[in-house]
Amino acid sequence: MEINYNLESLDDTAKLLINSLNSKTLLFHGDMGAGKTTLTKAIIKALGSEDEVSSPTFSIVNEYELQNDKIYHFDLYRIKDIEEVYNFGIEDYLESGHWILIEWPDIIEDLLPDNYHTVTIKITKDKNRILTLKEHKST
Numbered sequence: 548m549e550i551n552y553n554l555e556s557l558d559d560t561a562k563l564l565i566n567s568l569n570s571k572t573l574l575f576h577g578d579m580g581a582g583k584t585t586l587t588k589a590i591i592k593a594l595g596s597e598d599e600v601s602s603p604t605f606s607i608v609n610e611y612e613l614q615n616d617k618i619y620h621f622d623l624y625r626i627k628d629i630e631e632v633y634n635f636g637i638e639d640y641l642e643s644g645h646w647i648l649i650e651w652p653d654i655i656e657d658l659l660p661d662n663y664h665t666v667t668i669k670i671t672k673d674k675n676r677i678l679t680l681k682e683h684k685s686t
Contacts, residue, residue: 548680551671554585560678561589567680570662571645574652577668582676583650584622586668591618594646607635618646626654661685 548567552560564586573590575583588600596611596618603609603622611618619640626632632655641647641660649655667679 550678550680551675552678553675557585557589558593561586561593564666564678564680565590565593568664569682569684570660570664572641572647572660572663573649574659574663574665575648575650575668576652576665578670581668581670583666583668586666586676586678587620587648587650590648591620594618608640613646616645617643618648619643621647621649622651623649623654624651626651629654629657632658659683 550560550563575587577583584602591598591600591611594616595613598611600611600620601609603620604624607621607623607626609620611620621640623632637655637658641658647663652659662682662684665679665681665683667681669677669679671677
């Protein structure tokens with residue numbers, strides 16, 4: 548699935564994305580400044596969280612409350628090796644059954660659940676975005 552969007556259509560894009568999911572685990576790929584955190588904030592809002600959303604760049608993970616669920620938002624940009632993710636208990640988060648939103652997920656590919664989605668964001672020449680959603684399922 549591919550979605551072309553801009554900042555004005557961000558909230559609608561987040562809702563469309565959520566309605567297209569079969570998993571609560573999303574991995575965000577894109578160059579620095581592509582809009583991964585901005586889209587993640589819109590998704591958290593669209594899921595119904597009233598929490599103030601900020602980038603977890605330094606804290607690694609932020610937790611947001613939903614009425615009957617939670618969202619864990621990770622930014623693994625600063626993680627240097629797999630030991631670091633084991634040290635903060637990434638497996639517990641991945642197996643929690645809650646929403647998992649991960650920016651810069653490459654380092655944990657071997658730890659991922661059987662079903663998840665990747666979201667790849669690219670900036671167009673006119674500064675809009677192209678979002679590609681791909682579902683990954685074990686067979």
